[in-house]
Amino acid sequence: MVKDSLGYITHGSKTYHIWMIFLTAIMLIGMYCYSIQLEEGLSATGMTDRVSWGLYISNFTFLVGVAAAAVMLVMPTYVLNDIDFKHAVLIGEGLAVAALLMCLAFVVADMGGPSVLWHMIPGIGVFNFPNSMLAWDVIVLNGYLFINITIPLYILFRHYQGKEAKRSVYIPGSILSVLWAVGIHLVTAFLYEGLQARPFWNNALLGPRFLASAFAAGPALIILVLAVIRKFTEFNIEQKTINKIAMIVVVAAQINLIMLVSELFKEFYAPTHHSESAYYLFFGLEGKTALLPWIWTAIPLNVLATVLLTFHKLRRNPKVLYFCCFILFVAIWIEKGFGLIVPGFIPGPYGTIAEYRPTGVEIGVTLGIWAMGAFIFTMLAKTSIGIELGKLRYRKKEKLASKAA
Amino acid sequence: MSEKKKWFTLDLGFNKKVPTASSCGCGKTSGGCGSHEAPSPSKNEHAMTAEEFDKAVEGTMVDETRKDGFQQVFDVKMDRRTAFRKLTASLLVGAGAVQTSCSVIAGEESKEKAQIDWEEQFKGNYKLMTQEERDATVDRLVRSYQLRKKENIKMSATDASKDVLFGYAFNISKCQGYMDCVSACVEENNQDRNSQMQYIRIHEMKDGEGFKFNEADDNYYHEVPAEGHFYMGTQCFHCDDPPCVDVCPVQATWREEDGLVVIDYDWCIGCRYCMAACPYDGRRFNWSKPEVPEEEVNKNQHYLGNRMRKKGVMEKCTFCIQRSRAGKDPACVEACPTGARIFGNLLDPDSTIRWVLANKKVFRLKEDLGTEPKFWYFMD
Amino acid sequence: MIELRILLGFAIFLCLCSCKHTEGEYHSLNDKIEEEGKKYHGTDISSETYIGDIETLEITEGGHTFLIPERKGQLKSYACTECHSKPLSEMQNNANAQRAHWDIKVVHADENAMNCATCHNGNAMDHLKSLTGNAVDFNRSYKLCSQCHTTQFEDWKGGAHGKNIGGWSEPRAAMTCVNCHNPHQPQIESKWPVQFNTQKVKERE
Numbered sequence: 007m008v009k010d011s012l013g014y015i016t017h018g019s020k021t022y023h024i025w026m027i028f029l030t031a032i033m034l035i036g037m038y039c040y041s042i043q044l045e046e047g048l049s050a051t052g053m054t055d056r057v058s059w060g061l062y063i064s065n066f067t068f069l070v071g072v073a074a075a076a077v078m079l080v081m082p083t084y085v086l087n088d089i090d091f092k093h094a095v096l097i098g099e100g101l102a103v104a105a106l107l108m109c110l111a112f113v114v115a116d117m118g119g120p121s122v123l124w125h126m127i128p129g130i131g132v133f134n135f136p137n138s139m140l141a142w143d144v145i146v147l148n149g150y151l152f153i154n155i156t157i158p159l160y161i162l163f164r165h166y167q168g169k170e171a172k173r174s175v176y177i178p179g180s181i182l183s184v185l186w187a188v189g190i191h192l193v194t195a196f197l198y199e200g201l202q203a204r205p206f207w208n209n210a211l212l213g214p215r216f217l218a219s220a221f222a223a224g225p226a227l228i229i230l231v232l233a234v235i236r237k238f239t240e241f242n243i244e245q246k247t248i249n250k251i252a253m254i255v256v257v258a259a260q261i262n263l264i265m266l267v268s269e270l271f272k273e274f275y276a277p278t279h280h281s282e283s284a285y286y287l288f289f290g291l292e293g294k295t296a297l298l299p300w301i302w303t304a305i306p307l308n309v310l311a312t313v314l315l316t317f318h319k320l321r322r323n324p325k326v327l328y329f330c331c332f333i334l335f336v337a338i339w340i341e342k343g344f345g346l347i348v349p350g351f352i353p354g355p356y357g358t359i360a361e362y363r364p365t366g367v368e369i370g371v372t373l374g375i376w377a378m379g380a381f382i383f384t385m386l387a388k389t390s391i392g393i394e395l396g397k398l399r400y401r402k403k404e405k406l407a408s409k410a411a
Numbered sequence: 412m413s414e415k416k417k418w419f420t421l422d423l424g425f426n427k428k429v430p431t432a433s434s435c436g437c438g439k440t441s442g443g444c445g446s447h448e449a450p451s452p453s454k455n456e457h458a459m460t461a462e463e464f465d466k467a468v469e470g471t472m473v474d475e476t477r478k479d480g481f482q483q484v485f486d487v488k489m490d491r492r493t494a495f496r497k498l499t500a501s502l503l504v505g506a507g508a509v510q511t512s513c514s515v516i517a518g519e520e521s522k523e524k525a526q527i528d529w530e531e532q533f534k535g536n537y538k539l540m541t542q543e544e545r546d547a548t549v550d551r552l553v554r555s556y557q558l559r560k561k562e563n564i565k566m567s568a569t570d571a572s573k574d575v576l577f578g579y580a581f582n583i584s585k586c587q588g589y590m591d592c593v594s595a596c597v598e599e600n601n602q603d604r605n606s607q608m609q610y611i612r613i614h615e616m617k618d619g620e621g622f623k624f625n626e627a628d629d630n631y632y633h634e635v636p637a638e639g640h641f642y643m644g645t646q647c648f649h650c651d652d653p654p655c656v657d658v659c660p661v662q663a664t665w666r667e668e669d670g671l672v673v674i675d676y677d678w679c680i681g682c683r684y685c686m687a688a689c690p691y692d693g694r695r696f697n698w699s700k701p702e703v704p705e706e707e708v709n710k711n712q713h714y715l716g717n718r719m720r721k722k723g724v725m726e727k728c729t730f731c732i733q734r735s736r737a738g739k740d741p742a743c744v745e746a747c748p749t750g751a752r753i754f755g756n757l758l759d760p761d762s763t764i765r766w767v768l769a770n771k772k773v774f775r776l777k778e779d780l781g782t783e784p785k786f787w788y789f790m791d
Numbered sequence: 792m793i794e795l796r797i798l799l800g801f802a803i804f805l806c807l808c809s810c811k812h813t814e815g816e817y818h819s820l821n822d823k824i825e826e827e828g829k830k831y832h833g834t835d836i837s838s839e840t841y842i843g844d845i846e847t848l849e850i851t852e853g854g855h856t857f858l859i860p861e862r863k864g865q866l867k868s869y870a871c872t873e874c875h876s877k878p879l880s881e882m883q884n885n886a887n888a889q890r891a892h893w894d895i896k897v898v899h900a901d902e903n904a905m906n907c908a909t910c911h912n913g914n915a916m917d918h919l920k921s922l923t924g925n926a927v928d929f930n931r932s933y934k935l936c937s938q939c940h941t942t943q944f945e946d947w948k949g950g951a952h953g954k955n956i957g958g959w960s961e962p963r964a965a966m967t968c969v970n971c972h973n974p975h976q977p978q979i980e981s982k983w984p985v986q987f988n989t990q991k992v993k994e995r996e
Contacts, residue, residue, distance in 0.1 A: 047722040048681075049606070049699035058686045058696060118681015118696065118723025121532070125661045125680055132536045132662050132678070140660035140684050202654060202780045203690035282625075355692040356614065356645065357625025572834050576824065582951065590984035613988060630989045634981050651820045738836040738958040750954035750971070757824045758831050763950025763963070765828070768821075770949055783820040791946065 011389040014397070018388070021238065029381040036374010039367045040115065048118055051368040056360035057351040061368050062116035064343035065375070066109050068223070070147070070194045071216060071342065073105035074187040075224020077154065078254065096390045097235065098228055099158045104383035106151045111375045139197040146190045153183045162393050191216050198350065205280035206350045215265045216342070221258035223338040225251045226331035231387075233328055241391045252321050252331075259312040259334060266308075286359070287349040296361045297348060300340050307337035520558055527555045537675040537714065538665050548677075549714055556719075564710040566718060569736040571669035577730050577785065578670070578757040580767045581644055584791040585751035588613055588635035588642035595746030599731060600717040601709050603701030610695065610728040611646045611743060644752075646743075647672065647693035647728035648776070648784030655685035655694060664725070670757070670785055671732055673715040674725055681723040690777050691784070694727045730754070757785065838958025845956065847964055848930055855948045858964040860956075862930045869929065871916035879913030898976040900939075910935050910974070936968045 018026075043050045053060045076098040114120055125131035126144055134141050157179045164171040195216040198207035229251050232243050273284035287297050311334035320326045344362075353359050364372075534540075534548055549568050556564050593611045602608040614627035618639050627643075636642065649672050656664050656672060663678040664685055686694045700722040712718040713733035720726050731741035735754070739745075744752045755764035767773065771789040778784075817823035846861035863869045874891065875882065899905050910919050918926040919935055927934050937944035946952035947965070954971065956964040972979070 047697065047699040054698070055686070055692075055695060058683045113682075116682065118683070118725075119679065119721075122678070122680050125536070125663070125678055132539060134657075134660055134662045137657045138660045138684070140658065140682060144660065197684075201658070201688050202782070203688055350687070353625055355690050356612070356627070356629070357623075358629065358692075359625075572836055574831055574834050575836070576827070578824075580951075585952075587979075587981075588984060588988075589982070590986050590988060593988075594986050607989065609989075615988075628988075632987050632989075634983050636981055651823070735959070736836075738838040738960040739841050740955060740958055744955065744959075747954070748971075750952065750966070753950060753955070755950075755959040756834070758828045759833075760828050760831060762959070763955065764959075765824075766949035767951045768824075771946075771951055785820070789951070791942070791952070 011392070014392045015385050015388050019238075022384075022388075026381065026384065029377045029384070032377035033374050033381065036371050036377065039370030039374065042367050043115070043371065044120070050365060052362055052364045053368075054360060054362070056354050056358055057348060057362035059116070059347050059351070060362055061344065061364045061372050062112045064347040065372060066112040066116070067194060067198075067347060068339050068343045069105045069109045069112070069379075070190055071220030071338075072224045072227060073102045073109065073150065073154075074191040074217075075220045075222075076102035076105065076228060077183050077187040078221055079225070079228070079251065096158055096162070096394065097231060097387055099154050100383055100386035100390060101224075101228060101231065102154045103151065103158075103386060104379045106147060106154065107382055108375050108379035109147060110151075111378060112372075115371050115375065139193060139200055142193045143190075143197055146186065146193050150183070150186050150190050153179060153186060157183060158390065162390055166393050188217065191220055198346075203355060204283075204350045206283035207346075209269070211265055211269055215262065215269070218258050218262040218265055219338045219342050222255055222262050223335050223342075225255045225258070226335045226338075229255065229331045230328060230335070231383075233324070235387065235391065239391055239395075241395060248324075248327070249322070252315065252327055255331065255334065256312070256315045256321065259308070259315065262338075263309065263312050266305075282353050282357075283349040286352050287345060291353065291359050294352075294359050294361050296363065297345065301345050304337040304340035304345060307333040308341065311337065524555070524558050527551050527558070531555070531677065534677065536662060536678045538662060545714070552714075552718065560705065562705070562708075562710070564708075564712055564718075566712045566714060567733060567737075568714045571667045571671070572736070573668075574756075574758050575669040576757040577649065577735060578755060578764045578768075578787070579649075579730065579785060580753040580764055580771075580773065580787045580789060582749075582751040582753070582791065583641060583643055583788055585749045586613070586642040586644060586747075587749055587751075588615055588631065588637075588640075589748055590635075591746040591748055592644065592743035592752065595742040596728070598707065599709055599734070599742035600729075601701075601703050601712075601719060602695075602726075603697060603699075603720075604704065604707075605702050606698060608695050608697075608701070608726075610693075611644055612692065614643045614645065615640050616643060643788070644743075645691060645693075645776070646786075648691050648782075648786035649728075649730060650691075651783035651785060652781060654688040654690065654780075654782055658684045658688040660684065667715075669736070671715075671730055671735075672727075673729055673732065674727065675715070676718070676720050676724045676726065679724040681725070683725070685725060690780050690782065694725055696725055697722045834960065836958075836960045837962075838960040838964075839962060841957030842962075842964050843957065845964075850931065853945075853948050855950075856963075858956075858962055859930075859933070859967040860964075860970060862932060862967070862969065866929065869917075875916035879916070895975050898978065899974070932974070933968050936974075 051060060051062075079095050079098040114123065117123060126133070126141075128145070136142075157176055160176060160179075161171040192213050195213035198204070199209065199212045202208055229248055232248060232251075235241055236243050270284075273281045277285070282291065285291055286294070287301055289295075290298055311330040314326060315321050315330050315334075321330075348362050352361070531548070531551060535544065537545065537548070540548070545568050549566050553564055553566050556562065590613060593609050593613065596602070596611050597604075597609060600610065602610070612629055614624060614629055615631045615635075615637065616623060616627045618641055620626065622643070631637070649666075649670055651666070651670065653664075653666055653672050656666055659665075660682065661678060661680055663680065664672065664674045666672050681696070683696055686696060697720055701720050703719075708719075709717055711733060713729075713736070716729045716732035731739075731743075735741055740754055744754045753764055753767055755762040757764060757768075759765065767789060768787060773787040773789045775784045775787055817826065842858070846864055847858035848861050849856060849858050868874065897905060897907065909922070912918065912920040912924075912926070915926065917929075919929060919932060921927050921935065922938050933944070933947070943952050947968070950963075950965070953968075954966040956966060968974070
C-alpha cells in the first residue's frame with residue numbers, strides 16, 4: 007500500500023506538481039529560518055520577557071480547533087451511516103492529521119530547547135501529569151493523532167483491498183475520536199483558562215468559545231478544500247454534503263457570535279482592572295495599537311460571514327458560500343490566534359505595555375509549517391481519493407500469489 | 412548507575428571499563444588511535460561531515476580563551492551554511508552530543524569533553540536523582556568548566572535543611588531606588604550581560620496614588636529618591652503554592668522543602684508556560700546565549716542557583732540559594748544600603764522576619780490569587 | 792447508553808485528575824508558619840563566619856539579644872580625654888586653644904531641641920550623656936537615639952529597621968544607628984543610583 011500510494015502521489019497533473027514544488031520551496035525557506043532560530047535562540051523571534059508567546063502558540067491554538075472540528079463530521083457518517091458525509095469525512099480526517107502535525111511542529115518551534123524534548127515523552131522523561139495542562143495537552147494531542155491515523159487507515163486499507171470496513175471495528179473508534187475531539191479542544195482552552203495570572207484568559211467562557219469557533223472555522227476550511235477537490239479531481243462530492251457542512255458552520259458561527267457579544271458586554275459594561283487586555287485588543291492602550299487593524303478586520307468579517315450564511319438562499323449560492331467560508335476562516339484565525347494569545351500578555355503582570363511584533367524569521371517558520379501542513383494534507387487527500395475512486399487497488403496478481411502461499 | 416530509574420538513560424558504553432565503545436572503530440577508548448589523526452569520513456548519518464565538524468570544534472577551542480558564557484555542545488561556532496546543514500541533525504534528539512562523541516578528534520581531553528556532554532545530555536531530572544547521581548552531575552559540570560575554561564569553580568548541591576522556611580520582607584518606606592540590590596544580584600547570579608537580564612525590578616511610584624504599577628516608572632534614569640515618589644522592588648516571591656510549578660509539563664521547576672522555588676536548568680525544555688502562569692513577573696527566559704565575561708563569573712555556585720545557564724531555558728531569583736542555604740543573606744539583602752530588605756527563617760519564632768510579620772502591617776501582592784507568596788511588604 | 796457511560800466515566804476521570812490542590816493541613820501560609828514554628832528546634836546553620844572582621848559586642852534590649860559593631864575602636868581619636876583633659880569650658884576660654892571639630896555642623900532636629908551638649912558632656916568627654924545627664928557608653932550610642940526616636944528603636948530591636956550583618960541565622964548581628972546615620976547630620980542625601988534602572992536606551996524611552 008505504501009509503495010502504491012507513493013507511486014500514486016508522485017504522479018499527477020502539472021498543476022499538482024507546481025503546487026507541490028511551491029509548498030516544498032516554502033518549507034525550505036521555513037527550515038532555513040528555523041536554522042537561524044536554532045543558532046541564535048528565540049531572540050531571533052519577536053517574543054520577549056513581556057510577551058513570551060507569539061505567532062507559534064497562536065497558530066497552535068487555532069489549529070487545535072481545526073483538528074478538533076474536522077472530526078465532528080465523523081459522527082454522523084460512521085455511526086448514523088449517513089452516506090452523504092462519507093466522502094467528506096476522509097478529507098476531514100486527513101485535515102485533522104495535517105492540522106495536528108502542524109500543531110506539534112508549532113510547539114516544537116516554540117521550544118527553547120528542542121534537543122531536550124525527550125523530557126516530555128511519557129515513560130522516558132518526567133511528566134507532570136495531572137497538574138500541568140500542557141502535559142495533558144501532549145497526551146491528548148498525540149492520542150488524537152493516533153486515533154485519526156488509525157481509523158481512516160483501517161477504512162482505506164479495507165477499501166484498498168476491495169472490502170467494506172467492519173462497523174464493529176470503526177464505530178467505537180469514531181465515537182472515541184469525537185469525544186476526544188472535544189477533549190483536545192477543552193484541554194487546550196484549559197491551558198489558558200487555568201492561569202490566574204492572566205485575567206484575559208482566566209475566563210469560564212474560553213472553553214465553550216474555543217469549541218464554537220473551532221466548529222465554525224474547521225468545517226469552513228473543509229468546505230473550501232472540498233470545493234478545490236471537486237474542481238481538480240473526479241472525486242464526486244454531492245452538493246447535499248456541502249450544504250450539510252455549511253449548516254454546521256452557520257450554527258457554530260452563530261453561537262460563537264453570541265459568546266463574543268457576551269464577552270464584550272462583560273469587558274466593557276463595567277470595566278475592571280481585568281478588562282485592560284480587552285481594551286488593548288479593541289482600542290489600544292497608551293497609544294499602543296498594533297492589534298487594532300487585525301481585530302477590526304476580524305470582527306466585521308466574522309459578523310458579515312455569519313449574517314450572510316444565515317440566509318438559506320445566500321448559503322445555497324456556492325460563490326457566496328465559499329467567500330463566506332474564507333472570510334470566516336480568516337476572521338477566526340485572527341481572533342483565536344494572536345487576537346487571543348498576545349493580549350493575554352498585555353498589559354504584563356505589573357501593567358507594563360510592551361507590544362509584540364513577529365520577526366521575519368518567525369513568519370518564515372510559520373509559513374513553512376503551514377506549507378508542511380498543506381503538503382501532508384495534499385498527499386493524504388490524494389491517496390484517499392485514489393483509493394476511494396478505485397484507482398488505487400491491491401493488485402490481483404499479488405493477491406493470488408499470497409493466497410497460494 | 413542505580414537499577415531503579417525514573418527516566419531513560421542511554422549508555423553508549425563510554426564508561427572506561429567497557430572496551431566496546433561505539434565512538435570509533437579502533438576499539439580503544441582512551442588515547443588517540445592512529446586513524447584519529449587523519450580526518451576520515453564520518454560514519455554517522457547526520458548531514459555534517461567529520462571534517463567540517465573538526466573544523467568547527469577547533470574553532471571553538473581557539474575561541475575558548477575569549478568566549479564566555481556557558482559553552483554548550485550545540486554552540487560550536489558556525490556560519491549560516493553549516494548551521495543549515497546541521498539542521499537535520501539538530502532536530503534529532505541529542506544529535507549534538509552524538510556528533511561530538513562520535514566524531515574523530517584526537518586527544519584525551521576532547522574525548523572526555525564529549526563524554527561529559529553525552530552524559531549531561533541524557534541525565535535525569537535533578538529532583539528525582541539519587542544522591543550519587545547528584546554528586547556525579549555536579550562533578551561533571553565542575554570538570555566540564557575546568558576543561559573548557561581552565562578555571563576551577565566551586566559548585567555545591569546543598570539540600571534544604573530541616574526547620575527552615577525562607578521568607579522575605581520589603582520595607583517600602585525605606586527603599587530609595589539606589590539599585591544596589593540589582594547590581595549585586597546580577598553579579599552574584601551570573602546573569603546574562605548581553606540581554607541585561609535582571610531578576611529584581613524596582614518600580615518608582617508617585618506618592619498619594621497608591622500602588623499603580625501600570626503608572627510606575629520601571630526605567631528611571633535620574634537622581635534618587637525623586638521628590639514625591641516611593642520605590643518598590645519585585646522579584647520572584649517564592650510562592651508557597653506556586654502556579655509556575657503546577658504548569659511545568661516536565662517538573663523542571665519545583666518547590667524545595669525550605670520553600671525555595673527552583674529550576675533544573677538542564678531539564679527545562681523552554682516552553683515558557685511557567686512565565687505565562689506567573690502573576691508576578693518573576694521568571695526570566697534566556698532568549699539568546701547568556702554571556703558573562705570570564706573575570707566576572709561568580710565561581711561560588713549552586714546546582715539549583717547561579718551556575719551557568721544555556722540558551723533557551725528559564726531562570727529566576729532563588730533567594731541566592733548558594734548563599735542562603737549556607738546561612739548567608741542573599742546578595743540583594745547584603746547590598747541594600749537602606750536596610751529595606753529583610754530575610755530570614757519563617758519557622759524560627761525569634762527571627763527578625765517573624766517579628767516583622769507579627770508587628771508590622773504587612774501585605775502581599777495579589778493575595779487574592781491564592782498563590783501564598785513568601786514575600787511581604789510593609790511600611791514604617 | 793454506552794456513550795453515556797463513557798461520558799460519565801470520562802467526567803469522573805477528569806474530576807479525579809484535576810484535584811491538583813493538595814490543600815494540606817493548613818488553611819493559609821500564616822497558619823502553617825504559626826503551627827510549624829511551634830515545633831521549631833533550631834537549625835545547625837550558623838551565620839557566624841559571615842560577620843567577618845567586624846568587632847562586635849552583644850546587647851540585650853527589650854528581650855532581643857543580638858550583636859552590634861563595636862564603636863570605640865572605629866572612632867578616630869578615642870579616648871577623647873587624650874585631648875579633652877580639662878572640662879570644655881576651660882579649654883574654650885584658653886586664648887591659645889586649638890580649634891578642633893570645627894567642621895562638624897549639627898543638622899539634627901533644630902537648635903531648640905539639639906546642640907552639642909544634648910549628647911556630649913563637656914566635663915566628661917569619654918562618655919555620651921542622656922537627656923537626664925547619665926553617662927552613656929560610646930558603644931551603646933543607640934541609647935541616646937532611642938530617647939527621641941522611639942518607634943525606630945522598636946523596629947530596630949525587632950529587626951524591621953536597620954541593616955542585618957552577614958547571615959539570616961544565629962547569631963544575629965545588626966548595624967547600630969551610627970553605622971548608617973551620621974549622628975550630627977542624620978538625614979541621608981539623595982544620590983545617583985549605582986546603576987540605571989535599565990541601561991537599555993530602547994526601554995528607557
